[in-house]
Structures are given as C-alpha cells and as structure tokens.
Amino acid sequence: MSESSLLNQLVESLRRLPGIGPKSAQRMAFHLLERDRDAGRQLAQVMAAAMERIGRCERCRTLTEHVRCHLCASERRDPRLLCIVEQPSDIVAIEQATHYEGLYFVLGGRLSPLDGIGPEELGLDRLEARFKEPDLGEAILAISPTVEGLATAHYIADLARGSQLRLSRIAHGVPLGGELEFVDGSTLAHAFAGRQGL
Template structure:
C-alpha cells in the first residue's frame, strides 16, 4: 500500500480541530502551503511547544505552562470566592464579561455515569480539599443547565454544605435582547423560576 502524501496527512491533521471538516481543512492546508509557509512553520513550532509545555494548574485545573496559573498566583484575586466552571475557555469568557475577581476551579466536564465520567474524572476530590483547606466563603456554580449539569451542581452543593460554604448558581433564562416567542420552554421555565425583585 502506498504511503499517503504529506499534503493528505496535513489535511487529515487539521480535521482534528472543532468545526473543521474536510473542505475547511483542505482550504487551510492549501493556504499555508501556497501563501503562508512562514505562518505555517510558526504555527507548527508554537503548537509543538504548547503540546509539550501546557499542562493543568495544580490548584484550579485550568490550562497553564506553569505549576500555578496566572489567576491562582495573583495575590489580588479574592480567595474567598470560587467559581466552578466546566471548561478553561469559560474562565476567559467570565473574566472578559464580568467584574468577577475571585478564583476558579475547572471540572473538565459534567458527571455522566453512562459516559464513565464520575467525581474522580472531574477532580471533585481536589475541589473538596480546597473547600476544606482554604478560606472559601462562597462557591459560584457556572455549570450548564443540562440534566448532567444539574446533577453535578447538586453533587458539589452537597459537599460544599458539609464544609459550611455558601453555594450559589449563576442565573439561567432569557438572553439579553431575546424575544420570548423565540425562547424554548425549558429556558423560559428556568427564567420564571429564577425571577427576582426589581
């Protein structure tokens, strides 16, 4: 059997990126080879370096090239507030969109026994250790309002209560600028359940 060409290997390699299908991967590969070889070489160097050096922060489990990420190492952050998120990308979204100045903990997913994702895979023992050993006053759950997300939130709320830590969950409901007629029933039900005084 003949070896696959480097071009085909490059196209297949680019398909590992989310949302990149065969046509997009082919366009990217041709662009790099025909118009931006320097950019492609830089991409390859940085990607190899990132794959070798980026790891999980030992405290919050976000991505970092150091033992402690920049947020955990920042003494100006409020160590009494801990926001629990599913993925590292959500930290960036929260920090850019809000004035939250506390710390974070990244689960890396949601409890899903059918998929083999239990408390150990989400680092919940590490989270419970932080609640036990640190001066955390409030845990803010920024977890998706799915069935698995709700189960994960309840699991965390149960052990946070054992440590006397206040537990809150971000509001879910109608998006800003959203029209009620276009909002699905589940989202509308959450919005009604989470209503507040004006």
C-alpha cells in the first residue's frame, strides 16, 4: 500500500487500537473510505472531542467529562462501600453484572516496577486518604489475581492497616457453568481455599 501516505497513516492509526491487526485496520480504513465516509467524519469528530474533553474524576479516577463522574456525584450510591478496580472498564463490568451500589476507586493498572508503575502512578496516596474517611466501612478489592495484582492487593492492605476499615476481596474460582476438568490448577486451588458452606 504505497500509493497513498494518508491512507497508510489511517491504517497505521487504526492499528494502534487494541486487538486490531494490519488486515483488520486495512479493512476498516477501506470500509470508511469506500462505503461510509459520513461515519468516518463522525468518528473523527467524536474522537477529537473525546480526546480533548474526557479526563479523570477527581474522586474515583474513572474517565468522565466532568470534575466528578455521575457515580461519585450520585446521592444514591452507598458511601460506606468502596470497590477498588484496575481500569474504568472494570466499573462497567461490575455495574452490568451485579447489584453493587457503592462507590469506586480506579487504580489505572497494577504495581509493576519493571514497567515503571509505582504507587504514585496508581494514585495510592489518594486511596489512602479515602481509607481515612469516616463514612467508609468496607473496601472491596476487585483486582486481577496476577502476580502484579497480588502485589498491588498486599500494598493496599498495608495502607488500610490501622484503620477501622473492613478489607475484602472478590472471590476467585470456578466460573459458573465451568467444568472442573477444564479449570487450571491455580484457579481450582483458589476455589477450594475459598469454599463456602451450603
């Protein structure tokens, strides 16, 4: 594709999106240019506006156009509960799948010194300040059970020490509808360790 440098730039820009390889990016570019230029123009306008106006909520660090996101601004949310997640997309998943009615705190990743991600990058000083709020009764860690996720959870547990806060972690184990023979050993071990009475 050497005939058009602008076309190459479009394809390369689309390739930067997660999960989009060279062929998919090329298909998208050709579709927009050959069949739906209006959609391409609208996409460009919305993306430009989003890049300019979407920032982080001052309270929970999720993505929002406002100083405070709609969840933090809502009087219906329970201020006694704080769910700590890695990414804003985790909030969407929890909101869609559960009846959780508390507040959130978005880390923006996991501790990973090799990648240059330390406590400052995750806003852990702000999280520690939230732990000292008098209304807060429980913090729920909803962090991936990876090596970095476990290190992050332990770091957060250390921050919560000394407060009257109840710290809990979401359960990990066998997925609903899953068959034991297909579950990996580590997940099965977590499921056995976290077993509950009937």
